[in-house]
Amino acid sequence: MTDPTAASNAEMMAGLLADTSPYLSCDDCFDRLDEYVERRLDDPRYEDLAMQTHLAGCGACADEAQALQELLDQQPEQ
Numbered sequence: 001m002t003d004p005t006a007a008s009n010a011e012m013m014a015g016l017l018a019d020t021s022p023y024l025s026c027d028d029c030f031d032r033l034d035e036y037v038e039r040r041l042d043d044p045r046y047e048d049l050a051m052q053t054h055l056a057g058c059g060a061c062a063d064e065a066q067a068l069q070e071l072l073d074q075q076p077e078q
Helices: 009-017 026-042 049-057 059-074
Strands: none
Touching: 026 049, 026 059, 049 059
């Protein structure tokens, strides 16, 4: 049986062939993730090409960013 939530072969191939420049490792991404998510919440137009490129190609880091964003969205504004 096929998992309907699984990425298609075309999606997986696109991820493998995606341009990853500028390069950012998962460790570097994780080190910068808090600041990146906070800046994006403060200003949705904020851009960090290295972070955006990495998050587009790395499901694990993208999931971490999404979880952090959801957590911060639930926090009352001070």
